Amino acid sequence: MESTISVAVIVLCVSVGVCSSGSQPNIIFIVADDLGWNDVGFHNPTMITPNIDALADSGVIFNQSYVLPVCSPSRTAFMTGIYPFKAGTQHFVIWKAQPVCVPLNFTFLPQYLKALGYSTHAIGKWHLGFCNWNCTPTFRGFDTYFGYYQAFEDYYTHEMDGYLDYRDNTDVVRNATGEYSAFRFAREAVDIINNHDKSKPFFMYLPFQSVHAPIEVPQQYEDMYPDVVNIGRRKFCGMVTALDEAVGNITRALQGQDVFDNTLIFFTADNGAELVQYGNNWPLRGGKHTLWEGGTRAVAFAHGAGITRTGYTYNGMFHAVDYVPTILAAAGGKPDASIDGVSQWDSIRMGLPSKRTEFIYNLDDFFYPVTGHAAIRVGDMKLVDGYPGLYDNWYLPMNDTEDTPLEDFIFDQRHEMVWLFNLTADPLEKYNLASQMPGVVETLRARMLEYKKQMVPANFPREDPKGDPTNFGGAWTPGWC
Ligand SMILES: *[C@@H]1O[C@H](CO)[C@@H](O)[C@H](O)[C@H]1NC(C)=O
Ligand SMILES: *[C@@H]1O[C@H](CO)[C@@H](O)[C@H](O)[C@H]1NC(C)=O
Numbered sequence: 001m002e003s004t005i006s007v008a009v010i011v012l013c014v015s016v017g018v019c020s021s022g023s024q025p026n027i028i029f030i031v032a033d034d035l036g037w038n039d040v041g042f043h044n045p046t047m048i049t050p051n052i053d054a055l056a057d058s059g060v061i062f063n064q065s066y067v068l069p070v071c072s073p074s075r076t077a078f079m080t081g082i083y084p085f086k087a088g089t090q091h092f093v094i095w096k097a098q099p100v101c102v103p104l105n106f107t108f109l110p111q112y113l114k115a116l117g118y119s120t121h122a123i124g125k126w127h128l129g130f131c132n133w134n135c136t137p138t139f140r141g142f143d144t145y146f147g148y149y150q151a152f153e154d155y156y157t158h159e160m161d162g163y164l165d166y167r168d169n170t171d172v173v174r175n176a177t178g179e180y181s182a183f184r185f186a187r188e189a190v191d192i193i194n195n196h197d198k199s200k201p202f203f204m205y206l207p208f209q210s211v212h213a214p215i216e217v218p219q220q221y222e223d224m225y226p227d228v229v230n231i232g233r234r235k236f237c238g239m240v241t242a243l244d245e246a247v248g249n250i251t252r253a254l255q256g257q258d259v260f261d262n263t264l265i266f267f268t269a270d271n272g273a274e275l276v277q278y279g280n281n282w283p284l285r286g287g288k289h290t291l292w293e294g295g296t297r298a299v300a301f302a303h304g305a306g307i308t309r310t311g312y313t314y315n316g317m318f319h320a321v322d323y324v325p326t327i328l329a330a331a332g333g334k335p336d337a338s339i340d341g342v343s344q345w346d347s348i349r350m351g352l353p354s355k356r357t358e359f360i361y362n363l364d365d366f367f368y369p370v371t372g373h374a375a376i377r378v379g380d381m382k383l384v385d386g387y388p389g390l391y392d393n394w395y396l397p398m399n400d401t402e403d404t405p406l407e408d409f410i411f412d413q414r415h416e417m418v419w420l421f422n423l424t425a426d427p428l429e430k431y432n433l434a435s436q437m438p439g440v441v442e443t444l445r446a447r448m449l450e451y452k453k454q455m456v457p458a459n460f461p462r463e464d465p466k467g468d469p470t471n472f473g474g475a476w477t478p479g480w481c
């Protein structure tokens with residue numbers, strides 16, 4: 001498989017003549033975990049994110065950039081450019097001992113980039129399966145990896161359920177207890193930048209642990225938000241600011257090595273904020289786990305090398321599957337034409353209309369026995385068909401109250417299960433047009449059924465006791481599927 005990719009890419013390089021390293025930017029793809037629409041300074045001035053804001057404001061802010069409602073599906077799309085409903089990862093996050101990973105015949109972004117001459121590095125959360133070594137970053141195209149395989153863990157002990165999950169390439173890191181992960185990940189990134197071989201470009205995939213639960217941050221960041229009364233929200237805001245400082249340190253390292261201008265940065269959330277963990281998507285509806293805009297319309301921007309129109313908001317439709325072809329286009333390559341992503345490189349860098357006119361939010365029969373869990377956007381219109389997910393409302397940041405009003409979050413099952421919105425007129429999803437426009441409902445449903453023909457069943461088996469870390473010296477370790 002590697003060799004087929006290389007041949008295709010070499011042919012392309014020769015025919016287009018773009019493979020000299022001088023014209024290839026370094027590329028950094030930053031993913032923030034569970035960061036909500038209203039959790040960054042460039043959307044909400046009460047958040048302290050000067051480094052992120054500076055990059056966004058002098059780059060291109062994505063206004064309609066969509067991801068999947070939870071983590072593993074979004075990351076499947078980021079790495080493959082293919083919808084997760086074709087990989088079997090559409091249902092939910094991969095649980096800790098599920099013998100599952102993204103199928104091994106799917107090509108990952110760093111595999112394409114290596115064939116284009118890039119060195120490739122991943123730092124942070126993987127969460128695309130690890131039961132077999134072949135599922136893990138250094139076997140899927142990354143030259144180096146530092147991070148953890150699971151969904152979440154303690155930011156200081158790097159343990160999930162009491163077992164270590166922290167790796168330097170394939171080795172367990174046993175001596176990093178006590179250091180907050182954002183500091184370590186930033187330092188690893190800075191080390192790579194400072195020591196990279198300048199004769200070839202680098203690609204760095206940087207999926208931070210921040211700002212997923214558990215809600216933990218060094219005191220000094222929490223203290224930056226004295227006016228936020230709610231302790232959880234105050235710590236959460238501090239977590240965002242620690243993430244911002246990490247981004248600032250990386251930016252400064254690029255400047256220090258004089259490669260800032262030749263580096264292209266993409267930044268995105270993997271899904272909307274987890275409402276019960278103090279994140280916020282105001283004014284959008286819903287949150288993480290839902291097909292509402294609050295779960296799927298991501299904070300995102302691009303900055304840097306190759307972008308000729310800067311300091312504007314890109315209102316074009318963009319989907320998580322578009323990162324692969326967009327990044328490859330910036331690097332002078334092209335993915336397999338069969339993937340779902342479309343390159344938006346020219347649109348973004350020159351401020352032209354988006355080449356995307358529709359996308360699938362998700363397709364998952366398994367989610368809800370009766371109705372499924374599916375949504376599609378075509379042009380202005382969005383159809384939600386089935387269970388939209390747990391949180392159904394519009395939520396202000398929990399900054400003025402002490403309590404977490406959990407009961408307010410839960411989806412009211414008495415709803416009818418079909419919604420149609422005109423997102424251009426109604427981006428907050430307040431007016432269900434389904435009964436007024438039955439013809440549009442049928443058109444979008446028919447379109448969705450076309451996609452459904454390509455759906456594979458969700459691969460969501462029981463957890464396997466063979467994955468128990470006690471079988472592997474007390475660390476979450478591959479080798480049991
Ligand atoms: C992977 O293999 C499966 C099963 O043979 C096939 O259906 C699918 O199309 C392949 N996917 C890719 C991206 O190659
Ligand atoms: C942790 O262990 C690694 C590998 O043995 C070593 O290189 C590093 O210096 C150690 N770090 C600390 C803080 O002891």
Ligand SMILES: *[C@@H]1O[C@H](CO)[C@@H](O)[C@H](O)[C@H]1NC(C)=O
Pocket residue numbers: 182183184186187242243245246249
């Ligand atoms: C950023 O760099 C400074 C200076 O080295 C360091 O003190 C700080 O902890 C770093 N912050 C993060 C979030 O990595």
Ligand SMILES: *[C@@H]1O[C@H](CO)[C@@H](O)[C@H](O)[C@H]1NC(C)=O
Pocket residue numbers: 046227228229282396397399400
């Ligand atoms: C709390 O949130 C509200 C609504 O977004 C905002 O107006 C207010 O400034 C926030 N207060 C603080 C202290 O962040």
Ligand SMILES: *[C@@H]1O[C@H](CO)[C@@H](O)[C@H](O)[C@H]1NC(C)=O
Pocket residue numbers: 063313314315427
């Ligand atoms: C961004 O999207 C909102 C709808 O949520 C819209 O009102 C606004 O005009 C868009 N911004 C730009 C610059 O297109």
Ligand SMILES: *[C@@H]1O[C@H](CO)[C@@H](O)[C@H](O)[C@H]1NC(C)=O
Pocket residue numbers: 380381422423424425
């Ligand atoms: C959606 O709303 C926009 C703005 O009001 C309008 O221009 C457009 O025609 C509407 N689209 C459809 C399909 O009704």
